[in-house]
Amino acid sequence: MEKLLYDKDCVCSVCKYNFTTKKIRTRPLRIKKREDDFNVIYKNNVNPNYYYIWVCPVCGYAATEREFNNIRENQIKMVKKMVSSKWKERDFGGVRTFKEAEESFKIALFIAQILKKSKAYTGGVCLRLAWLYREVKDPREQEFLAYALKFFEEAYQTERIAEAGLDEVTLAYLNGELNRKLGHYNEAIKWYGIALEHPNIKRKRQIQLKAREQWRRAREQHSSEKAVE
Ligand SMILES: [Zn+2]
Numbered sequence: 001m002e003k004l005l006y007d008k009d010c011v012c013s014v015c016k017y018n019f020t021t022k023k024i025r026t027r028p029l030r031i032k033k034r035e036d037d038f039n040v041i042y043k044n045n046v047n048p049n050y051y052y053i054w055v056c057p058v059c060g061y062a063a064t065e066r067e068f069n070n071i072r073e074n075q076i077k078m079v080k081k082m083v084s085s086k087w088k089e090r091d092f093g094g095v096r097t098f099k100e101a102e103e104s105f106k107i108a109l110f111i112a113q114i115l116k117k118s119k120a121y122t123g124g125v126c127l128r129l130a131w132l133y134r135e136v137k138d139p140r141e142q143e144f145l146a147y148a149l150k151f152f153e154e155a156y157q158t159e160r161i162a163e164a165g166l167d168e169v170t171l172a173y174l175n176g177e178l179n180r181k182l183g184h185y186n187e188a189i190k191w192y193g194i195a196l197e198h199p200n201i202k203r204k205r206q207i208q209l210k211a212r213e214q215w216r217r218a219r220e221q222h223s224s225e226k227a228v229e
Contacts, residue, residue: 004028005095012056013071014079019057020093024048035175036159036214039131047135049128050096054102060087062107067121080110082114083107098136100140105129120161123151127178129167137140141173142182149178169195173211180214185222189215 002146005078006021017223018062030043042048055062060083063071071079105125112122152175161171176191190217194203 004044007093008177009058009221010054012059013059013069014061014076015055015056015059015084017058019091021054022051022093022095024051032087035065036210037181040136041212047101047132047200049132050098050101052128053092053101053108055090055092055104055107056094057086057089057091059084060090060107062104064108064121064125066083067117078114079111083111098132101132102129104134107125118159118168119151119155120159120166123148123155124217126151138185140151145178145181149175152178156226167204168202169198169200172198173207176211177214180218180221183225185218186224189222192218 004025004176005022006025008023010019010021011017024046026042026048029046030042033041052064053062053163054065054068059080061071061079068074092100094146096104102160105128108125109122109129112118112125126144126148130141130148133139133141133144137139152171155166156168160167172191172195176195177189179185179191180188192211193206195211197216201211
């Protein structure tokens with residue numbers, strides 16, 4: 001497992017400290033399973049999700065790699081005031097335990113909220129934390145799937161989600177899938193429909209097939225639920 005990891009040099013966007021964080025070499029990774037909400041499980045006995053959040057050991061600033069440098073002057077002041085002032089020096093740069101990975105997500109979520117990061121970004125962090133809980137069969141998976149869904153539904157209505165590296169078709173499908181997983185079958189059917197009727201669906205063949213399949217599945221689940229009542 002150690003060989004799959006390497007140290008990435010980082011410069012903190014808040015306090016300018018130089019530190020390293022572990023990253024996974026993607027080439028040797030072998031996929032075991034792709035889940036319907038895009039979680040990927042690898043055969044290599046390693047979870048890249050553990051290292052998704054970068055945490056500065058000195059000031060406590062934390063974000064995903066993609067967003068790490070995306071911070072304005074006034075936001076730097078807010079992190080210093082609300083995070084760094086209470087932060088005790090801690091290094092997340094080694095091989096992370098589950099607890100450390102979980103904590104890195106919690107810190108990133110706290111910071112996302114005080115900085116009012118986009119809903120698409122915050123939803124993405126919640127979704128990955130839900131995947132972390134899923135791996136260890138922790139019931140908090142459901143809680144964080146629900147948070148992710150709330151952020152993603154709002155993002156679809158109010159944000160230019162391309163900026164978060166998403167597209168509308170994929171996000172509509174994902175909203176369907178998260179609703180289905182949470183047992184909201186009517187909502188799930190509605191969102192799969194939004195994905196399937198989107199003008200860009202033709203360019204997203206995989207999503208189109210998946211949305212049709214999962215739409216049928218949600219319909220079945222919905223009718224079998226009604227039969228029980
Ligand atoms: Zn820092």
